[in-house]
Amino acid sequence: MPTQSPFLDFVTEEMYKRRYAKRTVETYLHWIRFYILFHKKRHPKDLAEQHVDQFLTYLAVNRHVAVQTQALALNALSFLYKEILQRPLSLNLNFNQSSKPRKLPVVLTKDEIKRLLREIDPGYLLLAQLLYGSGLRLMEAVRLRVAAIDFDYLSIMVKVVSTVG
Template identity: 50%
Template sequence: MKSLFLTMIKDHMYSKRYAKSTIEAYLFWIASYIRFNNMQHPSSMGDTQVESYLNHLVNSQNVAQGTKAQALNALSFLYKEIIKSPLSLSLDFVKSERPRKLPVVLTQTEVSALFKHCVAKHYLPCGLLYGSGMRLMEVLRLRVHDIDFDYSCIRIWDGKGGKNRVVTLAVELIPQLRSQIQLVDSYLQLDLKNPLYSGAYMPHLLRKKYPNHNKQLGWQYLFSSHKSGPVDLSGLKFVQSRGYLIAA
């Protein structure tokens, strides 16, 4: 049985527009903290238990500084936003002594070698990752209308932390992007012939505001799956819209 307390925290974080990865990480540390303290409810605990748990992570688990910081952030969120009793700013716990890993950055020669071995269907997404500095999920969630050829830019909506931003578009990728959009359009034309096709997913109640936009080219995923599958909703079967999956 799922914890109602953790489910409540998850729903609260979703309402605050936290990223899915952040929600999963915070829930992991909160659940670990509760198990460490013999399943006591966090409202009955405080600074002392948090200090003991952080010391356990460093002394027994030998976690890195960044990992311990993430656990502390999760517990700080728990007590500030959920319990409504913020932790003390003067917590006393052992600091991690594991050295930070130096970041590894590919040279131009290594990047060129990487693209030479990149298969054709993955070349464009990888080119956007490298040329525009986008995160992986940002690339996979791109819609056709996010590509602005006139200004040579890409608009990213609901990125990390629910923030929007604009990144540059490498002009070398424009011919491939136009070809990819033509491919997406061909998928859409096939889907539109199916009377059960439900259209692309639209967030934040935009489906109700613009009921016909989900079947327009601009709202289709740029890197959509090559297939769609049935999904059962209230006893009625609809054709699921193509998700942002690159064909394997």
């Protein structure tokens, strides 16, 4: 893994201290790193809100990102400025909002699901069926224990580990 700057190491450490999920940490670091590179490797403490506006506008106008993607980048930068640099962003940022329409999720037919499940390695079949049938998240299913299954009521008890991230 390529080494990152001491600043990004510090940001990573702070997010893990605050118990952010691993994927949230990775995503926020991606956007913070992209923001720094966009501004020619200038340190975020030397950048103002207008630079945040420029970056978010660039994402919408030049990169044509979806609304949710732009919002995710904004959340990452909001965390950076509020929690790391102790300079919260104002509520009246002036950037062009993305207009890319939201994609509808792909829904598979029952036959497509059956064909898909037939192709899965038998060692992972139960996990795949559990994910599909219960709506569990991947890590919830991986961490599932027999004690969490109520066979009388045909239900599963899922313990919420973290609500942050």
